[in-house]
Amino acid sequence: MVIHMDAAEGIDVKCVDLRKTFRDFWMRPRVRAVEGIDLEIRRGQIYGLLGPNGSGKSTTIKMLLGLLTPSSGRVAVLGKSPRDVAIKKHVGYLPEESYLYRFLSARETLDYYGRLFKLPRKVRNERVDRLLEMVGLDAVEHRPVGEFSKGMQRRVGLAQSLINDPQLLILDEPTSGMDPVAARQIKDLIMDLGRRGKTVLLCTHQLSDVEDLCDRVAIMFGGKVRAEGTCEDLLTRTDQTTIQTSALSDSVIAEVCSLLKERGAQTVEVDQPRRRMEALFVEIVEKARAEGLQTSGAAATSGVADFLKDTVVADVVPRSAPAATPTDGGPAHDVDTDLLESLTRR
Amino acid sequence: MTEMSSSTTQIVTTRRQRNQFISWPHLRSSLIWLVAVAAIGLAASHLLEVQAGKSAADALRYTTLFLAITISAHGLFVQNSNESALRHTGLFLSILLAGQLAAEAAVRLGSVSLGTLFLGFAAAAAGRHAWRAFSSTPQLRPLATWLTSTAGVAAVIAFLARHDQLLLATAFTGITGMVIGCFAGLAGVRALLSSPNGTFAVARVTIDEAVRMRAALLLLVLLVVLIPTLPLALDHTERLEYRVQFFLSWSLGSASLILSLLTIVFTSSSICGDIESFRIHMTLAKPLQRWEYLLGKWLGVMIFNFILVGLTGIGTYTFAKTLAGTQATDAIDREAVDQHILAARTAVTPSPASPTEREQAIEAAINKLEQDAPDYFRNNPAAARSRVRFEYDWAWHTVAPDMVSTYVFHNLESAKARNAPLQLQLKPRVNNVEIDLAEVRFAMWLNGRPWPMQDGVHLAQTLPSQADHIFSLPPDVIDEEGNLEITFENKNLVSAGATIPSAITFSPGDGLRLLYRAGSFRGNVLKCLAVIWMKLSLVAAASIAAASFLGSSTALLLALSIYFGAMGSGFIRDALMQYNIAAGSFLGVVMGRMSAAWELFLSGRFYEAGRMLLGFVTDFVLAILPAFSNYDAIGSVANGLLFPLNDLVACCALIGVAYPLGFGLVGWAGLARRDLLPSTT
Incomplete structure (x- = not known):
């Protein structure tokens, strides 16, 4: 593992006053994509980078990967400059779209990226098998990627980002183009990776993804970070209280309402909770799968590839807050117990 | 796409289910057809033999047999077999056999090319069948298709060879050999590049891209088709020497041009494509230096080119040899092909007795010219000097009227050691405008001895001006030091009105040189x-x-x-x-x-x-x-x-x-x- 000041402090990504101005052929400034960003992502965090289209998210990510050269400012990834290819051994990257060689099959694609990591053949074959199984493409592994649907290509992209068992995973729109079931499974996967101590930088404009997954969030607009903090800090409303119970009869509701008003509550609203569409969709599809209906597309994703090791870090930063607000579809995710688990497992 | 594949699967399953037992109605109808066709065909051919002759009757018999085989194959293997291996093998053999028979029938009717067409069609059908048969096992699909098509092509080649179409058979063999060589080479290279190394990985993907992208394939086909078919297209009345020469320069030259264009278009589009479609982001986000990426691209292109250049070489060499083996116009033509073209000869030009003297003479000429005509040197002295040098060279290669010039060829030791005949190449010219006198006449001495001698008489040479002539000299004319002196005497006729004959000039370079075999054509x-x-x-x-x-x-x-x-x-x-x-x-x-x-x-x-x-x-x-x-x-x-x-x-x-x-x-x-x-x- 890379040993450096930042890394020793458990900071995997650090940007100080990072700027990027795109210039044209005559070196005239054209677009100020990023204007002075400061970021600090600690080891084991799932960090959400939010913002509308064109807010500079992807540009920032590409500077972190050394694909673009910053105009000014400092970037450190795993304690080193992104120009240093040695760090890339520990970085996984899923771009905002799957830029794959159309003529390679799914297996050949993963094998190619495995070779770039100089993985020996045996390790490579094992990992490719596991990853194809994990993203549910093992049945179509010999078909050229060019024939795949967008969601299937996305799965290939996700699989290749994990082939090196990365410490830092940079995911740009991981769930775009995927059906809700797959998206849910990808989210579970990310959460699981986070539990294993991987650092995840999640860049998206799917707000629900962020809400479900992220420990910390930065919201960008116009090349600047407008808000940054834990989900808890940003989302908790201090001016309201919600009480959930099992279904009550009308008379009991009326009784409770009057009691609340008596005790000084100013507005009381009673509502029958709705399920989220995502939860409903997932339930229907799971049921159909359980009944054994066939599909010719990608199969269900399964488990997490077992070569993705738990990262053992001396100073894993305790998560500041439970990441997800448990909804009736999502798994309850108690971070503190997970953290304990991961520490004791060591 | 996905819907289509699922429906295909269903069709396959239903057919398999139906074929789990022998279907008697189908077998019965096949048998009825078989008997009917056989009876009608045999009866008709018997009648035809009486009426029209044996060959037409034979053709009809073959056709009957062909139909019979087709019907039986259909009845036995398509309708009634549930063993897929047996079914495929049987069908494949039947297709080829039927094609063979159709081809023989065509030959009886007098058309070998129609027969070739039938057989080629059968080969293609067999290949297509193999491709379809293995749709459920994609790993075996290419291998099966290749084996089947190769067997089909082998049948076509054997057919052509049987019917005395040797050149065509060779062309087919060449094309097949080149295609198989190409694929075998690619498989070998992919195996070689399989070690876990970033540069190799990029190279391998580049080769895959080159193979699987259609544009590259088009040029490849062009190459594979152009070289073997060229010998067929050449005019047979032309001298063989020129045909072989033209074939060599054309096939190597066009291959070089096609490969260069292919390399340029493919390399730049491969890299620019990676950048423009952002694929390079995925690659360079991995631990791969940018120079490793470029090196990988170069390596991939070079390996691909190596295979293609190798193919060109195999094709050119084989077909040049085949072409050279065909009938030559005459004995001189035959010798020219074997000794001059399918050889690797070293050329020796004469050198002045004393190079320093030559330099001094040139310097003197320049000095004289500088004094006489200083303007000549004003604009560009270097160019003027090179002109003087050129003119001196020209003069040195000239045999003045009624004069004798001697040229010495040095360093012929290896020619003497090889004991191979020497070829003296001459391209003399005279300045006579009169057609009758546009002939060069001279006498030759080798190392001071008159040559050639016939019945004790020294023969003089008479040659047309400005044409190439090659004289074969025995190797023993070279002296012990490896030198050969050739003396020319100007024996030109005097034109009307002139007092002296015109001079003879051998064009410097290829107009006066000795050639000897120094290596193999291969x-x-x-x-x-x-x-x-x-x-x-x-x-x-x-x-x-x-x-x-x-x-x-x-x-x-x-x-x-x-x-x-x-x-x-x-x-x-x-x-x-x-x-x-x-x-x-x-x-x-x-x-x-x-x-x-x-x-x-x-x-x-x-x-x-x-x-x-x-x-x-x-x-x-x-x-x-x-x-x-x-x-x-x-x-x-x-x-x-x-x-x-x-x-x-x-x-x-x-x-x-x-x-x-x-x-x-x-x-x-x-x-x-x-x-x-x-x-x-």
Whole structure:
């Protein structure tokens, strides 16, 4: 593992006053994509980078990967400059779209990226098998990627980002183009990776993804970070209280309402909770799968590839807050117990 | 796509289910058809034999048999077999057998080409059947298709050979061999590149891209089809010597051109495509240096080219040999093909007795001219000097009227050691305008002894002016030191009104030289292939350099200009040397230009001075451009001249390594700090 000041402090990504101005052929400034960003992502965090289209998210990510050269400012990834290819051994990257060689099959694609990591053949074959199984493409592994649907290509992209068992995973729109079931499974996967101590930088404009997954969030607009903090800090409303119970009869509701008003509550609203569409969709599809209906597309994703090791870090930063607000579809995710688990497992 | 595949699966399943038992109704109907066709066919052919003759009846019998086989195969294997292996093998054999019979039937009717067509059709059908049969096992699909098609092509070749179409059979064999060689080579290379190394990984994907992208395939097909079919297209009444020569230069030349264009288009589009479609982001987010990426691309292209150049070599060599084995026009033609073209000969030109004396003579001539006509040297002294030198050379190769000139050929020891016959190549010319006198007459002495002698008489030679002649000399005319002196006496006739006959001039270079066999044709072809490959190395590196900092179309244009510049620079340089600047180092040329421009400036001829300075641009471009024409290996092979090993080494070092390295540095500089976004240029 890379040993450096930042890394020793458990900071995997650090940007100080990072700027990027795109210039044209005559070196005239054209677009100020990023204007002075400061970021600090600690080891084991799932960090959400939010913002509308064109807010500079992807540009920032590409500077972190050394694909673009910053105009000014400092970037450190795993304690080193992104120009240093040695760090890339520990970085996984899923771009905002799957830029794959159309003529390679799914297996050949993963094998190619495995070779770039100089993985020996045996390790490579094992990992490719596991990853194809994990993203549910093992049945179509010999078909050229060019024939795949967008969601299937996305799965290939996700699989290749994990082939090196990365410490830092940079995911740009991981769930775009995927059906809700797959998206849910990808989210579970990310959460699981986070539990294993991987650092995840999640860049998206799917707000629900962020809400479900992220420990910390930065919201960008116009090349600047407008808000940054834990989900808890940003989302908790201090001016309201919600009480959930099992279904009550009308008379009991009326009784409770009057009691609340008596005790000084100013507005009381009673509502029958709705399920989220995502939860409903997932339930229907799971049921159909359980009944054994066939599909010719990608199969269900399964488990997490077992070569993705738990990262053992001396100073894993305790998560500041439970990441997800448990909804009736999502798994309850108690971070503190997970953290304990991961520490004791060591 | 997905819906389609699922429906296909369903069809397959239902058919399998139906075939789990023998279907009697189908078998019965097949049997009825079989009996009916056989009876009608045999009866009709019997009648035909009485009425029209044996061959027509035979054709009908074959056709009947063909139909019978088709019906039985259909009835037995398609309808009634649930064993898929048996079904496929049976069907495949039936298709080929039926094709064979159809072809024989066509031959009975007198058309071998129609037969070939039938058999070819059967081979294609068999291949298609194999492709469809293995749809559920994609791993075996290519292998099965290949084996089946190869068996089909083998049947076609055997058929052609049986019916005395040897050249056509060879062409088919050649095409098949080249295609199989190509695929075997690719498989071998992919296995070689399988070690876990970033550069190798990029190279392997590049090869896959080249193979699986259709544009590259088109050029490949062009190459595979052009070379073997050319010998068929040549005019059979032409002398074999010229046919072989034309075939060699054309097939090697066109292959070199096609491969260069393929390399340029493929390399630049591969890199620019990676950048423009952002695929490079995925690759360079991995632990791979940018130079490793470029090196991988170059390696991939070069390996692909190696296979293609190898194919070209196999094709050219085999077909040249085949073509040379066909009927020659006469004995002289036969000797020319075997001894002059399918050989690798070294050429020796005569050298002056004393090189220092020669230099002194040239210097004296220059000094004299400088005094007599100083204007001649004013504009461009270096060019004037080279003109004087050229004229001196011309004069040295001239046998003056009623005079005797002796030319000494040195360093013939190895020719003597080989004990191979010497070939004396002469291209004499006279300045007579009268047609009757446009003949060169001279007598020859070898080492002072008259030659050739016939019945004790020294024969004089009479040859048409300005044509090539080759005399075969016995190797023992070379003396102990490895020298040969050839003396010419001018015996030209005197034209009417003139007092002396005209002079004889041997054009310097190929007009007066000795040739002897010094290597094998095969070795020469190998060297030529190496030179072509080295040139491709340069072209690939230039394309990579252009693609590293330019957009796809601009990069393509730049790479093409470098290629055509390299092709033409030698000729431009020769032309400039003739008219403008002298040979010599780049620095010498620059100094010459500077001083000439300064003198012109002092004498007030500003326009001339400016023009002289502008010439720097040309000089510079010519100086940095590689010159492909310096290594004309294709010309050597076509003319049966040994391509010298020194030239091969120089070509490898300069064209194959030094220039590509330079271009590689340019490419690295272009990509190293670049933002990986599509280029705007």
